[in-house]
Amino acid sequence: xxxxxxxxxxxxxxxxxxxxxxxxxxxxxxxxxKSITVLAKVNDEPxxxxxxxxxxxxxxxxxxxxxxxxxxxxxxxxxxxxxxxMKQLVLKELSQEEIAKIKNLSKAYEEELYVKEYLQKHVTPxxxxxxxxxxxxxxxxxxxxxxxxxxFELLKAPExxxxxxxxxxxxxxxxxxxxxxxxxxxxxxxxxxRLQFQQGRSKAGLLNKxxxxxxxxxxxxxxxxxxxxxxxxxxxxxxxxVQAAPKSLPEVSGDIRKxxxxxxxxxxxxxxxxxxxxxxxxxxxxxxxx
Numbered sequence: 001x002x003x004x005x006x007x008x009x010x011x012x013x014x015x016x017x018x019x020x021x022x023x024x025x026x027x028x029x030x031x032x033x034k035s036i037t038v039l040a041k042v043n044d045e046p047x048x049x050x051x052x053x054x055x056x057x058x059x060x061x062x063x064x065x066x067x068x069x070x071x072x073x074x075x076x077x078x079x080x081x082x083x084x085x086m087k088q089l090v091l092k093e094l095s096q097e098e099i100a101k102i103k104n105l106s107k108a109y110e111e112e113l114y115v116k117e118y119l120q121k122h123v124t125p126x127x128x129x130x131x132x133x134x135x136x137x138x139x140x141x142x143x144x145x146x147x148x149x150x151x152f153e154l155l156k157a158p159e160x161x162x163x164x165x166x167x168x169x170x171x172x173x174x175x176x177x178x179x180x181x182x183x184x185x186x187x188x189x190x191x192x193x194r195l196q197f198q199q200g201r202s203k204a205g206l207l208n209k210x211x212x213x214x215x216x217x218x219x220x221x222x223x224x225x226x227x228x229x230x231x232x233x234x235x236x237x238x239x240x241x242v243q244a245a246p247k248s249l250p251e252v253s254g255d256i257r258k259x260x261x262x263x264x265x266x267x268x269x270x271x272x273x274x275x276x277x278x279x280x281x282x283x284x285x286x287x288x289x290x
Contacts, residue, residue: 039077042084052076118276125268128260136256137249144246150202151240152215153182155195159231169193169233170226176235177223211236 037049055076091099137144155176157169172193179185186197200207202215210229218224218238227234246252 040081042081043088045084045088047077047080047084051080055080119269119272122275123265123268123272125261125264128257128264132260133253133256134249136260137252141246144252145244147203147244149242149244150215150218150238151242152200152202152218153237153239154198154200154211155182155186155189155235156198157193157195157233161194161233165193166233169195173226173235182237 038046039049039052040047052073056072059076094102157166161169176182176185176189176195182197183199186195189195190197202212206212207215208229210227211234214224214227214234214236215238218236220238220241223237224235
């Protein structure tokens, strides 16, 4: 989960630095800056210009911040007053357990921000090389169109066969399975047993999943045993297997690089994690009982 959050952070999130303003907002009000101006008080709890400026920086891009006017600052101040009032009121309603949960969530989020900052500074994924792309392409040809395509014939009996006709059909199954030319017998079987004859080519995702699995399990010339799908009786025979050629490496190299990039990032994060742990003193004092 941490790795996923880190990857998303690097791709989509512009990390807000832990500036003096953010520290003040987290409750460390003694920042030592005498230029701070108190703009409002909510039950004697101050809201300062630092708080307002931080919220503007957090909510808007730099170009918009430069042109921020008094009207925007007042809206932000009004929002902070309302949120501070709600915080103070709900604190009176929450149990100690609920307050502790919020504090734990705040602590976890704070640590996550520090982790992101550390990784921003210390993680540099190795680039995906041409050799890596070639190796992946060679090991996973099925991902680029190199699949076994099966030509097949099937016989299907409808679900609503009466009992007598079904018994008659089942008695002839072995004869049908051993018949070499299904196409030549299909018309007679249709009239006598209501068997429907079809021919086709199996490619991944085109057929009913159960039927696709039955066909994929057969070798060239093999005929399946009787099986049922949605109450209908089936027999399937594979008549030919053709190995489709994969797409060329130049066609898929960009896609392979996109697949490998998260793996390289994950490896870099793992190394950074191991390095951080090696530089700190860790004492495991207890383990969770299994």
